[in-house]
Amino acid sequence: MKSKVKGILKKIFSQREVTVFLIIVLVVAITSIIQPKFLNSNNMRSIALSVSVDGLFAIGLTLALILGGIELSVGSVAAMTCVITGYLALQGVNIWVACIASVASGLVVGIFNGFMISKIGLPPFIVTLGMENLARGMAYIITTGSPLSVSGYLPQSFRYFATGSIFGVPVLFIIFMLISAIAFIFMKYSKTCRNIYYVGSNENAARLSGINVDRVKIGVYVTIALISTLAGILSLARFNVATPELSKGAETTAISAAVIGGTSMTGGSGGVLGTVMGIFLLKIVNSALVMMNVSVYWQEFVQGAILVLAVTIDYLSHRKSGRPSFIMKFFGLDKLAAKADAKSAK
Amino acid sequence: MNNTLLLEVKELSKVFPGTRALNRVSLEVRKGEVHGLCGENGAGKSTLMNIVGGVIPATEGIMKFDGKIFEPRKPKDSQDAGIGFVHQELCLCPHLSAAENIFIGRLPSKGDKIDFKKLYEDADAVLKTLDANFSSKTLVSNLTVSEQQLVEIAKSVSLNCKLLILDEPTSSLTDKETAKLFQVVKDLKNKGISTLFISHRMKEVFEICDRVTVLKDGAYVGCMNVCEITHEDVIKAMVGRDLGELYPDKSSKIEEDNYIIKVENLSGNGFDNVSFTLKKGEILGFAGLVGAGRSEVMRGLCAIDPIKRGDIYLNGEKQKFKRYRNAVKKGICYLTEDRKNSGLFLHMSIAKNISSANLEAVSKRGWIKKNREYSLSDKYVKALSIKIPGLSYPISNLSGGNQQKCLIGKWLSTNPKVIIMDEPTRGIDVGAKREIHNLLRSLSEQGVGVIIVSSELPEIIGVADRIAVMHEGKLAGFLQGEQVSEESIMKLASGANLS
Numbered sequence: 111m112k113s114k115v116k117g118i119l120k121k122i123f124s125q126r127e128v129t130v131f132l133i134i135v136l137v138v139a140i141t142s143i144i145q146p147k148f149l150n151s152n153n154m155r156s157i158a159l160s161v162s163v164d165g166l167f168a169i170g171l172t173l174a175l176i177l178g179g180i181e182l183s184v185g186s187v188a189a190m191t192c193v194i195t196g197y198l199a200l201q202g203v204n205i206w207v208a209c210i211a212s213v214a215s216g217l218v219v220g221i222f223n224g225f226m227i228s229k230i231g232l233p234p235f236i237v238t239l240g241m242e243n244l245a246r247g248m249a250y251i252i253t254t255g256s257p258l259s260v261s262g263y264l265p266q267s268f269r270y271f272a273t274g275s276i277f278g279v280p281v282l283f284i285i286f287m288l289i290s291a292i293a294f295i296f297m298k299y300s301k302t303c304r305n306i307y308y309v310g311s312n313e314n315a316a317r318l319s320g321i322n323v324d325r326v327k328i329g330v331y332v333t334i335a336l337i338s339t340l341a342g343i344l345s346l347a348r349f350n351v352a353t354p355e356l357s358k359g360a361e362t363t364a365i366s367a368a369v370i371g372g373t374s375m376t377g378g379s380g381g382v383l384g385t386v387m388g389i390f391l392l393k394i395v396n397s398a399l400v401m402m403n404v405s406v407y408w409q410e411f412v413q414g415a416i417l418v419l420a421v422t423i424d425y426l427s428h429r430k431s432g433r434p435s436f437i438m439k440f441f442g443l444d445k446l447a448a449k450a451d452a453k454s455a456k
Numbered sequence: 457m458n459n460t461l462l463l464e465v466k467e468l469s470k471v472f473p474g475t476r477a478l479n480r481v482s483l484e485v486r487k488g489e490v491h492g493l494c495g496e497n498g499a500g501k502s503t504l505m506n507i508v509g510g511v512i513p514a515t516e517g518i519m520k521f522d523g524k525i526f527e528p529r530k531p532k533d534s535q536d537a538g539i540g541f542v543h544q545e546l547c548l549c550p551h552l553s554a555a556e557n558i559f560i561g562r563l564p565s566k567g568d569k570i571d572f573k574k575l576y577e578d579a580d581a582v583l584k585t586l587d588a589n590f591s592s593k594t595l596v597s598n599l600t601v602s603e604q605q606l607v608e609i610a611k612s613v614s615l616n617c618k619l620l621i622l623d624e625p626t627s628s629l630t631d632k633e634t635a636k637l638f639q640v641v642k643d644l645k646n647k648g649i650s651t652l653f654i655s656h657r658m659k660e661v662f663e664i665c666d667r668v669t670v671l672k673d674g675a676y677v678g679c680m681n682v683c684e685i686t687h688e689d690v691i692k693a694m695v696g697r698d699l700g701e702l703y704p705d706k707s708s709k710i711e712e713d714n715y716i717i718k719v720e721n722l723s724g725n726g727f728d729n730v731s732f733t734l735k736k737g738e739i740l741g742f743a744g745l746v747g748a749g750r751s752e753v754m755r756g757l758c759a760i761d762p763i764k765r766g767d768i769y770l771n772g773e774k775q776k777f778k779r780y781r782n783a784v785k786k787g788i789c790y791l792t793e794d795r796k797n798s799g800l801f802l803h804m805s806i807a808k809n810i811s812s813a814n815l816e817a818v819s820k821r822g823w824i825k826k827n828r829e830y831s832l833s834d835k836y837v838k839a840l841s842i843k844i845p846g847l848s849y850p851i852s853n854l855s856g857g858n859q860q861k862c863l864i865g866k867w868l869s870t871n872p873k874v875i876i877m878d879e880p881t882r883g884i885d886v887g888a889k890r891e892i893h894n895l896l897r898s899l900s901e902q903g904v905g906v907i908i909v910s911s912e913l914p915e916i917i918g919v920a921d922r923i924a925v926m927h928e929g930k931l932a933g934f935l936q937g938e939q940v941s942e943e944s945i946m947k948l949a950s951g952a953n954l955s
Contacts, residue, residue, distance in 0.1 A: 299824055300822055300823055301815045301823065302822065307808075308801055308808075308812055311801035311803060312800065312802065314797055315792075316812075317780070318799065319813045321781075
């Protein structure tokens with residue numbers, strides 16, 4: 111009976127989501143004691159908004175990493191689609207038609223990435239690095255380098271998706287949570303998405319299990335491109351401006367969030383819940399730094415430190431299987447479990 | 457040769473979490489002796505060598521080297537003591553020259569400038585003592601495997617090693633290269649350098665070794681003088697039982713005219729005009745040398761790789777498989793020879809591995825039902841008596857035999873009509889081997905077609921009712937009943953009757 115308790119405890123604490131959640135609680139608690147303003151609704155709102163767009167990229171990266179690949183073009187695809195939508199709106203095209211056009215362009219990007227990676231067999235790093243430049247370049251070409259102001263050209267019904275709120279909760283954030291929930295459920299329970307794990311874990315074995323590996327890969331890269339497109343369109347609605355500089359470097363934050371959340375860089379393991387926790391942690395820490403009047407220049411530094419720390423802890427706790435995880439030791443739970451074990455042995 | 461001991465291993469044990477890899481093993485190597493170390497896969501040869509080589513520490517036991525207590529904590533300790541270890545997988549830097557590899561970590565230099573002249577001179581001198589006929593300036597990537605091996609040996613010799621460990625050195629050498637290697641070993645022996653020779657090729661052990669130590673299941677079986685014993689003595693010691701009872705009985709109810717599979721003139725990349733039939737109730741074996749195209753035929757049959765032409769009939773019905781998935785749906789499955797690289801999802805759970813070929817069976821409207829997935833996996837774990845700690849544990853925790861059984865379970869869950877197993881027992885210990893052979897026999901009795909591809913002649917002779925032998929992509933002939941012997945297979949496999 112007691113060893114069952116141990117088993118459950120161990121299972122809970124070996125989940126990365128739990129670890130990250132505890133750290134988030136810790137950060138929120140400490141910051142709100144030092145600076146009570148941290149908890150007010152304005153700040154919560156700004157955290158929610160900042161999580162939303164980068165969180166979409168992080169979900170995309172989670173899919174790519176689980177597949178055993180990488181996707182470096184998320185930010186620039188968002189910029190390209192944002193600019194395309196904005197440019198078309200400026201030309202007087204109906205905004206929804208403009209959205210469909212930019213979704214089509216996102217689709218092209220996804221199919222291109224997926225095709226080059228699966229059918230041609232190029233490394234995902236190279237293909238998406240190239241796409242990062244191609245898409246960003248396209249954004250510069252369309253805008254001739256300077257941001258396009260679209261204020262007055264966007265109908266309220268469109269802007270509502272990024273600026274409106276329901277019961278005080280930003281619609282943008284609700285969209286993000288919705289996408290997260292869908293991604294979480296599909297990745298965990300759907301037959302189609304299970305194949306992503308199989309391919310990421312061992313591509314050869316997946317092929318020899320009758321899985322259509324190429325189709326899985328193309329599917330994933332198309333999905334990621336569509337998520338990035340959504341991020342681009344929402345950014346346009348939010349800022350009322352189409353800038354080619356949108357989401358520069360977003361991919362690194364997204365990778366950090368996924369890895370902090372427990373997704374492996376070598377493929378085959380990880381999940382959306384951890385990534386959502388990861389992006390929350392990063393954004394909450396950023397906000398905490400601002401609240402405590404730490405210069406914004408520290409943000410990137412701290413983000414790097416969190417990433418390295420999270421991976422180190424993970425590595426140390428999993429280096430030898432059978433040993434209690436680092437986090438269990440930290441809370442003294444390993445001794446508790448050992449005691450329970452000894453008692454049940456008697 | 458004298459009787460002074462160079463390496464003395466006494467009562468050495470090694471415990472890994474959950475398994476006892478070595479149990480009170482002893483080994484004595486004399487000065488100037490060539491000593492063989494034999495044992496099945498998983499007998500503990502590599503573990504023992506890794507302990508002697510300082511790669512992993514022993515759990516208990518004493519080692520003496522050259523009269524002194526020897527407790528290596530890292531490979532460098534062993535190297536300093538005078539042990540040269542040539543691993544089966546060579547570890548050289550392919551983009552550097554032979555000389556740079558030989559003197560890696562201790563390049564001759566003036567100040568900080570590498571003294572290339574001295575480097576090449578020294579390296580050439582060492583290589584010359586080994587009778588190597590390539591320059592030390594050659595890049596390692598341009599050398600053949602046997603030449604690379606010489607580079608490794610040269611590295612050990614230049615470190616003044618007293619004991620050279622060769623781990624399965626001949627596995628990728630031709631006969632000619634093997635003879636050359638043995639000459640080198642003999643020369644070293646004359647200089648007083650001992651060699652520990654790990655191999656399971658009896659012929660070679662008897663050719664080169666003075667004495668041989670046999671391990672079985674992590675335990676010491678015995679040490680014998682090679683001149684006093686026969687091949688059978690060593691094999692018996694390795695296996696622990698007579699070969700006769702190793703394999704299940706042959707089929708008694710082959711339905712001569714009931715073909716499960718009929719293949720006509722199948723041609724593809726690496727094989728040409730292959731025709732054969734698989735009768736109900738028989739196990740068909742495919743033998744041949746490595747590279748004869750056996751696996752390629754099977755992969756072509758399953759549409760894993762494309763075929764150029766040929767007809768495939770399954771239970772009399774002509775099939776055109778576009779991709780492997782179609783073949784699986786029709787009931788043909790292929791179990792890979794390379795379990796680790798293309799069979800297992802190593803870090804995923806046992807349940808997810810078993811369900812991976814048949815997610816339809818465990819899902820409803822596209823959603824995976826966890827309880828169905830677990831009950832399906834549980835069914836096969838029980839049916840095949842697979843030993844597992846729990847279905848949610850990663851499959852990497854299991855031994856090779858149990859992993860292989862999981863893979864068989866995975867494919868049985870697709871209700872196959874034909875199971876093709878490529879090297880069904882590679883890297884699996886003797887006990888599990890036997891279970892898998894029995895399982896194949898009982899599947900065949902239940903009417904499932906079984907084809908095995910194997911490079912182990914005893915296995916294919918013991919298990920298959922009929923043997924197809926391939927030579928360079930072509931079928932060289934079929935053998936059954938009285939015709940079957942290692943000699944007759946090798947004769948066909950070497951193409952003797954084709955030319």
